[in-house]
Amino acid sequence: MKSKKRNLFLDYLLIFVIGFILLYPIIWMFFSTFKTNEEIFGSFKLLPNSFSFQYYIEGWKGSGKFTYAKFFANTALMVIPTTLLTVLSATFVAYGFARFNFPGKKILFVLLLAMMMLPNAVVIIPRYTLYNKFQWVDSYMPFYAPALLCCNSFFPYMIIQFLRGIPRELDESAYIDGCGTLKTLTRIILPLMKPALFSAGLFQFLWTYNDYFNSLIFINSVKKYPISLALRMSLDAESVVQWGKVLAMATVAVVPVMILFFAAQKYFVEGIPGSDCYASDLYSDSVCDRRSSE
Numbered sequence: 001m002k003s004k005k006r007n008l009f010l011d012y013l014l015i016f017v018i019g020f021i022l023l024y025p026i027i028w029m030f031f032s033t034f035k036t037n038e039e040i041f042g043s044f045k046l047l048p049n050s051f052s053f054q055y056y057i058e059g060w061k062g063s064g065k066f067t068y069a070k071f072f073a074n075t076a077l078m079v080i081p082t083t084l085l086t087v088l089s090a091t092f093v094a095y096g097f098a099r100f101n102f103p104g105k106k107i108l109f110v111l112l113l114a115m116m117m118l119p120n121a122v123v124i125i126p127r128y129t130l131y132n133k134f135q136w137v138d139s140y141m142p143f144y145a146p147a148l149l150c151c152n153s154f155f156p157y158m159i160i161q162f163l164r165g166i167p168r169e170l171d172e173s174a175y176i177d178g179c180g181t182l183k184t185l186t187r188i189i190l191p192l193m194k195p196a197l198f199s200a201g202l203f204q205f206l207w208t209y210n211d212y213f214n215s216l217i218f219i220n221s222v223k224k225y226p227i228s229l230a231l232r233m234s235l236d237a238e239s240v241v242q243w244g245k246v247l248a249m250a251t252v253a254v255v256p257v258m259i260l261f262f263a264a265q266k267y268f269v270e271g272i273p274g275s276d277c278y279a280s281d282l283y284s285d286s287v288c289d290r291r292s293s294e
Contacts, residue, residue, distance in 0.1 A: 026254070033248040040243055056252070059245035062230070063237030066223060068249055071230035078215075078226050079208045082143045086204040087197050089150035094159035095185055099171065115153040120213070128217060142218040143208065155200045162196035163189070198267030202260065209257060227253045 032040050033055055034048035060068045096102075097109060131142045150156055166189065174184040190197075212228040219225060225233065231253065234246050261268070 029247050030251055033244055033251055035244055037240075037243055055242070055244035055248040058242075059234070059249040060252075063234055064222065066225075068227075068230065068252070070223070071225055071227050074224055075209065075226040078140045078143055079205055081140070082147045082208045083201050083204045085144060085147035086150070086152065086155055087201045089148055090152075090155035090159055090200055091185075091190070091193070091197065093150045093156040094163055095189065097156065098160045098163035099168070112153045112157060115151075116157065124214075124217060131218065137218055138220045138224065139218075140224075142214070147204070152204075155204065158200060159193065159196045162193060166192050195267045198264050202264050202268050205260065206257060 028046065031046055031048055034051050039045070039048060062068055062071070097105065097112075127142070128137070131137055131145075134141070136142055136145070146152065170188055170192075171184055174188045179187065209226075210228065212232070215226050215229050216232075219229065222233070227249075231246065231250055234249065235241055
């Protein structure tokens with residue numbers, strides 16, 4: 001009994017230590033928003049000498065004629081449609097691969113896997129050339145178009161694995177009750193896919209929200225800058241960087257991501273390993289329209 005308690009104590013202690021190490025950069029960043037440059041670089045103390053929200057107020061005003069409210073609005077305008085389009089396109093692609101047989105399916109699936117191994121740096125120049133011909137540079141279309149066309153093969157692959165855990169008998173029952181392919185997907189399969197869809201959406205949201213490289217390549221106007229570029233611009237706006245303001249805005253930028261993650265954590269955890277806990281009782285006779293004879 002004592003041995004079990006000791007092992008449990010050591011487990012919790014180890015988790016606490018690892019968690020503190022992982023969270024320490026965020027904790028340090030938060031307390032550094034109240035420090036001057038001299039305190040940040042001239043002292044190892046975690047806590048500041050005084051607490052003041054001066055850097056938050058000054059940082060929110062931005063370094064030019066645009067405030068961070070504008071940059072957050074730009075980020076939402078770029079990230080939210082990209083996330084929704086990714087989930088929509090990945091759902092249809094994954095459903096097609098998981099539920100139907102068609103000519104060239106194996107070859108296309110191999111290509112799907114191969115695209116996952118392709119680094120972004122390899123295709124960035126062809127993409128830029130193509131988008132420039134379409135006059136999409138300095139807009140959010142370079143983010144919307146690949147999402148709509150399901151160019152990131154990771155998401156359909158992840159949803160395919162989830163769909164393989166949902167029994168085909170549900171589809172067959174839906175067909176018997178008069179549902180077509182689209183209605184079977186929307187009324188039967190989609191409610192069961194909610195964990196996988198949340199996981200895909202959360203991944204895409206985080207990746208697009210934190211994307212600096214593609215934003216730097218495709219967006220040129222300051223009035224269209226997302227948060228990632230705005231933070232970088234803050235470093236170049238003054239001869240002497242006020243790190244307190246930069247870290248304050250970085251802290252504010254982290255808040256939406258943390259809120260989203262904790263709000264969707266349940267679905268995120270369920271959506272990664274598979275669908276071991278799908279709710280087959282969600283299917284009922286009332287879901288689909290009865291046959292015309294009824």
